[in-house]
Amino acid sequence: MATSLKLYSYWRSSAAWRVRIALNLKQLAYEIIPVHLVANGGEQHALEYREVNPQRFVPTLLDGARVFRQSLAIIEYLDEVHAGTMSLLPSTARDRARVRAIAQVVACDIHPLNNLRVMQFLEREFATPQVERDRWTRHWIVEGFRAVEALLSESASTGLYCDGDVPTLADVCLVPQVYNARRFGVDMSEFPIIERIDQQCLGLAAFDAARPENQPDAPAQPAM
Secondary structure, three states: OOEEEEEEEEOOOOOHHHHHHHHHHOOOOEEEEOOOOOHHOOOOHHHOOOOOOOOOOOOOEEEEEEEEOOOHHHHHHHHHOOOOOOOOOOOHHHHHHHHHHHHHHHHHHHHHHHOOHOOOOOHHHOOOOHHHHHHHHHHHHHHHHHHHHHHHHHOOOOOOOOOOOOOOHHHHHHHHHHHHHHHOOOOOOOOOOHHHHHHHHHHHHHHHOOOOHOOOOOOOOOOO
């Protein structure tokens, strides 16, 4: 079925994953246009894609002729334009501020310090070995998760999800970062609320369908 929504995505990109979850929660049909961030020196650097997104990041969302960039801005755009579907932000200003704060700890403070271009810069410019790059990544995830765990534990607003009993923008951002934490060997036992919410979210079809391994550009799984 033709759709006006097209998402430039990479299967393991945390930022693109957030938008996939949001699109699924809002039950919006969309087409994925894969952008491989590693192959051929990174397809995001190709001139054709740079014309779509000058930052050379994913995700980028096309809604007809309109182009949207940055995952949080895309998600809030979708939430406003498709207000008749499930809302990803609470109804009160106070609760919206809390949800945005949790989301931004992940999207603005944790993720930028351990994304691909930072790792490539550390390797290229400082010859930082893999073991030290992994240590860097774990450090900043743990620092951020300690803050998120505190925000969740101190508030009566925390429910089945980060805010109440329906998923919000906060959960949309949190789940991909938990995946990254496990990928880099973070001990998650320090974060029981985060772990509980992550499992609650992954029990929903919208979150499950957005997992990296379920994407059309994911590498084939080795035969067992």
